[in-house]
Amino acid sequence: MMAKLQRFGGAMFAPVLLFIFPGIVVALATVFTNPDIVGSIAKEGTMWSNIWAVIETGGWTVFNHMEVLFVIGLPLGLAKHARGRAAMESFVIYLTFNYFISAVLAIFGSNFGVDFNQEAGGQSGMKLIAGIKTLDTGVLGAILVSALAIWLHNRYFDKSLPEFLGIFQGSAMVVMIGFFVMLPVAFATSVVWPIVQQGIMSLQTLMVKSGNFGVFSYIFLEKALLPTGLHHFIYTPFQYGPAVVEGGTTLYWIEHMQEFARSSASLKSLFPEGGFAMQGISNLFGIPGIAMAFYATSKPENRKKVLALLIPGVLTAVFAGITEPFDYTFLFIAPALFFVHAFLAATMATTMYIFGVVGDMQGGLIEMIAKNWFPMGANHWQTYLIQVVIGLFFTGIYFVVFRYLILKFDFKTPGRELATEDVGLYTKADFKAKKQRQQSSNDLSNRGKAINFLEGLGGYQNIEAVTNCASRLRVTVRDDSLVASDEQFKNFGAHGVVRNGLAIQVIVGLSVEQIREEFDKALKEALELDC
Numbered sequence: 001m002m003a004k005l006q007r008f009g010g011a012m013f014a015p016v017l018l019f020i021f022p023g024i025v026v027a028l029a030t031v032f033t034n035p036d037i038v039g040s041i042a043k044e045g046t047m048w049s050n051i052w053a054v055i056e057t058g059g060w061t062v063f064n065h066m067e068v069l070f071v072i073g074l075p076l077g078l079a080k081h082a083r084g085r086a087a088m089e090s091f092v093i094y095l096t097f098n099y100f101i102s103a104v105l106a107i108f109g110s111n112f113g114v115d116f117n118q119e120a121g122g123q124s125g126m127k128l129i130a131g132i133k134t135l136d137t138g139v140l141g142a143i144l145v146s147a148l149a150i151w152l153h154n155r156y157f158d159k160s161l162p163e164f165l166g167i168f169q170g171s172a173m174v175v176m177i178g179f180f181v182m183l184p185v186a187f188a189t190s191v192v193w194p195i196v197q198q199g200i201m202s203l204q205t206l207m208v209k210s211g212n213f214g215v216f217s218y219i220f221l222e223k224a225l226l227p228t229g230l231h232h233f234i235y236t237p238f239q240y241g242p243a244v245v246e247g248g249t250t251l252y253w254i255e256h257m258q259e260f261a262r263s264s265a266s267l268k269s270l271f272p273e274g275g276f277a278m279q280g281i282s283n284l285f286g287i288p289g290i291a292m293a294f295y296a297t298s299k300p301e302n303r304k305k306v307l308a309l310l311i312p313g314v315l316t317a318v319f320a321g322i323t324e325p326f327d328y329t330f331l332f333i334a335p336a337l338f339f340v341h342a343f344l345a346a347t348m349a350t351t352m353y354i355f356g357v358v359g360d361m362q363g364g365l366i367e368m369i370a371k372n373w374f375p376m377g378a379n380h381w382q383t384y385l386i387q388v389v390i391g392l393f394f395t396g397i398y399f400v401v402f403r404y405l406i407l408k409f410d411f412k413t414p415g416r417e418l419a420t421e422d423v424g425l426y427t428k429a430d431f432k433a434k435k436q437r438q439q440s441s442n443d444l445s446n447r448g449k450a451i452n453f454l455e456g457l458g459g460y461q462n463i464e465a466v467t468n469c470a471s472r473l474r475v476t477v478r479d480d481s482l483v484a485s486d487e488q489f490k491n492f493g494a495h496g497v498v499r500n501g502l503a504i505q506v507i508v509g510l511s512v513e514q515i516r517e518e519f520d521k522a523l524k525e526a527l528e529l530d531c
Contacts, residue, residue: 015066015069015070015072015073015074018062018069018073019062019063019066019250022059022060022061022062022063023059023063023250023254023360023367023370023371024366024367024370024371025055025056025058025059026056026059026060026063026254026257027254027257027370027371027374027375028370028374028375029052029053029055029056029059030056030257030258030261030375031261031374031375032048032052033049033052033053033056033258034258034261034262034375034378060254063250063251063254065130066139066142066240066251067094067129067137067138067139067141067142068091068094068129068130068142070139070142070143070146071090071091071094071142071145071146071149072087072090072091073087074090074143074146074147074150075087075089075090075146075149075150075153077467077468078147078150078467079150079153079154080154080465081157081158082153082157082170085153085157085170085171086149086150086153086157088171089149089152089153089171089174089175089178090145090146090149090150090153092175092178093145093148093149093152093174093175093178093179093181093182094142094145094146094149095130095132096175096178096179096182097141097145097182097185097186097189098129098130098132098134098186099132099134100182100183100186100187101134101135101186101189101190102132102133102134104186104187104190105126105134105135105190108190109190112190112191112194113194113195114126114135114190114194116133120133120136125193125194125197135189135190135193135194136197136242137189137193138240138241138242138247138248139236139240139241139248140236140237140241141189141193143236145182145185148178148181148185149174149178152174152177152178152181153174156173156174156177157170157171157173157174159173161173197242211272211275211353212350212353212354214275214276215275215276215278215346215349215350215353216346216347216349216350217346218234218238218275218276218279218346219278219279219282219342219345219346219349219350220342220343220345220346221234222234222235222279223279223282223341223342223345223346224338224339224342235279235362238276238277239277239362243276244273244276245273249273249274249276249277249360250277250360250362252271252273253271253274253277253359253360253371254360254371256270256271257371257375260376260380261375261376261378261379261380262379263379264379266356266380266383267356267357267358267359267376267380267383268353268356268357268358271358271359272358273358274358274359274360275349275350275353275358277358277359277360277361277362278349278352278353278357278358278359278361278362279345279349279361279362280321280361280362280363280364280367280368281345281348281349281352281361281387281391282341282344282345282348282349283317283318283321283323283363283364283365284318284364284365284368284391285348285391285392285394285395285398286341286344286345286348286394286395286398287313287314287317287318287323288314288318288395288398289394289395289396289397289398289399289402290341290398290399290402291310291313291314292395292399293398293399293401293402293403293406293413294306294310294402294406294413294414294415295307295310295415296399296403297403297406297407297413297415297416298413298414298415298416299415299416302414302415302416303415305415306414306415309414310414317364318364318365319364319365319366321362321363321364321367334406334409334411334412334413336405336409337402337405337406337411337413340401340402340405341398344394344397344398344401347394348390348391348394351390351394352386352387352390352391355386355390356383356386357383357384357386357387357390359371359372359376360372372384446511446514446515446517446518447518447521447522448493449492449493449494449508449515449518450515450516450518450519450521450522451518451522452492452493453473453489453492453494453506453515453519454519454522454523454526455484456483456484456488456489456492457475457477457482457483457484457504457506458477458478458479458482458483459482459526460522460523460526460527461478462477462478462479462482462483463475463476463477463478463523464476464477464478464502466516466519466520466523467516468508468512468513468516469512471507471508471509471512472498472505472506472507472508472512473505473506473508473512473515473516473519474503474504474505475503475504475505475506476502476503476504477502477504478502479502480499480501480502480504483499483504489506493508494506494507494508495507495508495509
């Protein structure tokens with residue numbers, strides 16, 4: 001079950017990664033159409049403002065169709081085969097689901113407490129999805145319908161029918177079964193979801209009123225559950241769903257960015273829900289403190305190597321917000337430190353929230369500057385000054401706490417382990433052989449790495465399922481005893497390996513999507529050769 005949940009979490013990254021660039025585009029458009037920042041050239045009706053209005057419209061593409069992106073993206077990560085067809089089937093089934101809801105509400109809406117004559121949007125509880133007026137089930141509805149579509153695809157896509165019924169095989173069968181499945185699902189949704197919407201409205205009020213404790217709980221759970229892959233279930237309803245604000249914090253911030261930028265009122269009074277969108281702050285201020293503690297506690301003779309290891313990880317975490325490679329450097333060496341990290345991250349975000357810092361701060365420095373500091377700087381620079389001061393203070397706290405705990409409990413963090421390499425005298429031939437091995441690892445193409453990873457995982461017959469997240473290849477194997485050692489995977493070009501029974505995660509880095517494609521090709525070729 002845990003392996004399946006981790007695969008699901010990894011598949012979530014396919015659509016989520018698409019939100020970063022459009023968010024920056026909309027943020028820049030907000031800046032460049034604000035006369036308070038760029039002057040009279042940005043006044044409404046000028047050529048400058050009209051050009052940026054066009055650009056901003058394009059930036060809204062992803063945010064206006066988030067549900068559809070998840071419906072298409074999840075099958076690409078979770079379908080066992082024919083992933084392209086699975087995505088098409090999922091899209092058709094999702095549209096069918098919404099057409100059914102639209103028809104049910106048009107006829108029986110008053111019986112369910114829904115006024116279907118209202119305009120979609122606002123407090124109506126309805127939304128236009130692909131031109132269909134339907135209940136606003138948000139990303140959650142898209143995920144659930146997509147999950148059903150993926151299950152139908154994996155179960156029925158390869159089913160054979162008699163030759164005279166052959167036209168109904170494959171995608172046609174999946175969509176046909178999906179049609180009949182969506183009938184009761186749509187009707188049940190029409191009955192239940194309006195009640196859920198009322199409950200969500202109450203939850204929004206409760207979470208906002210819980211204030212500091214709510215923010216602390218959210219950030220702590222989002223960080224602490226990272227190793228299990230369950231953190232996706234924490235942030236998704238807040239970030240992309242209706243847990244605390246209609247449409248999720250990401251969409252709400254983008255929609256109100258111009259309004260917030262022009263207002264002189266405090267950001268916290270304008271967007272109190274923004275406390276539930278600050279999990280990226282620890283990337284910026286926490287990770288450097290941890291890195292400094294690792295460096296300070298490493299053995300003097302190992303510090304150059306440790307520095308070479310830490311600098312790329314810190315830069316990736318700070319600028320891109322991708323922390324997995326760095327997190328797993330110490331997670332499985334000293335798990336207690338990871339929960340200390342979660343506690344400090346939650347404390348830092350809550351402290352900032354108390355002092356009025358809110359916004360859409362879920363990624364790295366580039367995204368934070370583009371979506372927060374830059375567009376809001378004119379009227380809210382004091383807020384961000386407070387944020388930086390508190391952040392740097394917590395960088396120091398991270399350093400002191402981690403240094404103390406590492407030394408107190410003698411955790412074998414990078415640079416503190418006993419040297420097992422480079423001990424003894426080596427011949428010139430030994431030196432050349434080692435250099436050659438290192439060079440061959442560095443020179444491996446994505447294709448070569450994928451083939452090596454497949455062999456290291458025990459070959460194609462040992463692969464049960466494959467997906468990926470932002471930096472890791474996630475594989476479920478049939479026999480974990482056939483999986484190669486961590487050192488072998490590093491020789492293949494991996495940064496490391498995380499093992500949890502039959503769930504294996506090969507830490508690849510930001511080229512994981514390309515390697516995943518090559519891995520799938522190698523897996524398919526091996527299967528075909530065996531037939």
